[in-house]
Amino acid sequence: MNDPELADLQGALLRALTGARSTDEVLQRLAREPLSEEAKAWVASFDPRALEVALAIVQRWVIVEGADEPE
Amino acid sequence: MRVGLSLLPADDLRLAQAPLFAAGVVDAVEVTLDHAMGDWMPDWMVAVADHYSGEGALYGHGVHFSTLSAILEPRHLDWLGALTRETERRRYVHVSEHFGFMTVPGVRRGAPLPIPFTKASVELGRDRLSRLTAAARAPVGLENLGLAMSARDALALGEFMEQVLAPSDGFLLLDLHNLYCAAVSYSLDPRVLLSSMPLQRVRELHVSGGSLYTPKVNSTRPFRRDTHDGPVPEVVFELVSAAIPQCPKLEVVILERLGNTLSTPEDVTRYREDFMRLAGCVERAA
Numbered sequence: 001m002n003d004p005e006l007a008d009l010q011g012a013l014l015r016a017l018t019g020a021r022s023t024d025e026v027l028q029r030l031a032r033e034p035l036s037e038e039a040k041a042w043v044a045s046f047d048p049r050a051l052e053v054a055l056a057i058v059q060r061w062v063i064v065e066g067a068d069e070p071e
Numbered sequence: 072m073r074v075g076l077s078l079l080p081a082d083d084l085r086l087a088q089a090p091l092f093a094a095g096v097v098d099a100v101e102v103t104l105d106h107a108m109g110d111w112m113p114d115w116m117v118a119v120a121d122h123y124s125g126e127g128a129l130y131g132h133g134v135h136f137s138t139l140s141a142i143l144e145p146r147h148l149d150w151l152g153a154l155t156r157e158t159e160r161r162r163y164v165h166v167s168e169h170f171g172f173m174t175v176p177g178v179r180r181g182a183p184l185p186i187p188f189t190k191a192s193v194e195l196g197r198d199r200l201s202r203l204t205a206a207a208r209a210p211v212g213l214e215n216l217g218l219a220m221s222a223r224d225a226l227a228l229g230e231f232m233e234q235v236l237a238p239s240d241g242f243l244l245l246d247l248h249n250l251y252c253a254a255v256s257y258s259l260d261p262r263v264l265l266s267s268m269p270l271q272r273v274r275e276l277h278v279s280g281g282s283l284y285t286p287k288v289n290s291t292r293p294f295r296r297d298t299h300d301g302p303v304p305e306v307v308f309e310l311v312s313a314a315i316p317q318c319p320k321l322e323v324v325i326l327e328r329l330g331n332t333l334s335t336p337e338d339v340t341r342y343r344e345d346f347m348r349l350a351g352c353v354e355r356a357a
Contacts, residue, residue: 001189007141010186011175018178023288042187042220049256049286049294050220054184056284057218061182 001038009039017058023051072315072357073128073323074350075099078120080106080113081330087339091346092119099123101130101325104166108153124161130275130323131157131166131209132244137173138199138213139186144176151206158208164322165210165274167244168203170196170232183216185224188231196235204239212242212274217249217281217297222257229267236272242320243269246277247310248297248327254306255283255295261310265317273318278303278311278349279327300332303345308352315356324353 001009016029030043076088078100091097100123106112112120123129136150158166173181186192196213203211213232219225232243245268254261280301283293303326315321326346333339 001187001191003141003191003195006186006189006191006195007175010141010172013184014175014178014181038187038189045221045223047221047257048288049292050218052286052288053218053284053294053296054220057182057184061180062178063180065177065179 001036005036005039008033009035009042014058014062017055018062018064020055023048023055026051026055072321072353073098074346074353075101075128075130075323075325076346077101077132077325077327078116079103079330080111080116083333083339084328084330085115087333087342091343096347096350099128099130099164099323099325101132104131104133104154104157105135107131107161108150108157120161124163127162127164129161129163130325131163132214133166133168135173135180136168136203137181138168138170138203139172139192139196140174141172141195142176144174146174151202154203154206155208163207163209165212165242166203166207167212167214167275169216170213170235171216183218185216185218185220188224188227193231193234197238200235200239200241204241210242210274211239212236212244214244214246214277215249215268217246217252219253219257222259225253225257225259225264226267228253229269233269233272236269241272242274243272244275244277245270245273245314245318246279246297247307247314248277248279248281248303251304251307251310252281252295252297255293261306262313265310265314270314270317271319273314274320274322276311276314276318276321276324277327278307278324280304280307299327299329302341303349308348311349311352312356315353324349
C-alpha cells in the first residue's frame, strides 16, 4: 500500500463511518470503494466489535466541514 | 522519576486535584498542547503550567495534529507552526501525540483511529514524526491507541511503533490503560502485550480508567474502551509495577482523567486515592 492508497483508505473509512448507521452499512459502503487489495484485506480483518466502537467514536467526535458541532 | 497529573479546563478535575497540589505530591503536570497553543487555558491552568515549566516539569500532549493522516494539509502545517511557537514560549520536558489519524480533507475534527501496519504506513509515520521533531523544541513521542481493529493488529502494534520511532529516536508514550483495553477486548495476556512494546523507548506512562462497552454485534464479548472516565483498574496498577523496571528511560507517570466525569464525592476520593497509589508505585519502583 503506498501513500495514495493509504489516503484512499483513510478517506473511505472516515466517509463510511461518518455516514453509516450500522457496522453492516459501514462495510457495504467500504465494499463500494476502489481500495487496494492490501486495504481490502485490512478491512476484512476488522473485528466487528472494534468496527462498532470505531463507529461510535466517529459519531461522537467527528465534525465534517460545514457541519455543526455534535452535542 | 516523577508522578504527575494531566490538566484540563474542567472544574471537577481542578477541585479534585487541588489538595494534591497543596500537599506538594504532584511532581509534574501535562497539558493538552492544543489548549496551550490556542490560548484556551483558563488563568489557573496557565499559572500551574508556567510554574511547572519553570521547574522543568511540564509535559505536553497533543490531540488534534492527526499524526498519521496520509494527506498533509495546511492545517497540519499550521499546527506544527503553533507547536514551534508554544515550545518557544514555554519549556517542555517533552511532547507527544497519538499514533493514529483523525482527519482527512473535508473532516475538520475527529478522534484517533488506527491505520494498517504496512511499509507505506511506516514511511508516513516516520515523516510525520520527523516533522514534529523539527517543530518542537523538545523530544517527541507517540502514544499507543486504545482501539485496535483486530487481535493481530494489537499484537503487532509494538513492532509498528518501533519501526516508526527508531529513525528519529522518538520515544514511546505507553498508555497502560490503552494496552489493557486491547488485552481485555481480544482476550490477550496484558503482560504479553506489555512485552511486545518497545519498552526501551518509553519515557512516559499514561494511567487511567475507562469503561466496558457491550457491542450489539456480539453482546457476549464486551470491548474495553479508553474513555478516561473511570477509576484505574487493579490490573493497570499491576502493569505499572511491571512496566517501570523494564523502562530504563522512564521519566514520568501521568494520571489521566477526562473532565466532567467525577460525578460524586466517592469518585473524587477514588481519583485522589488512585493518584497516591500511583505515587507509591513509582516511589517503590524507583
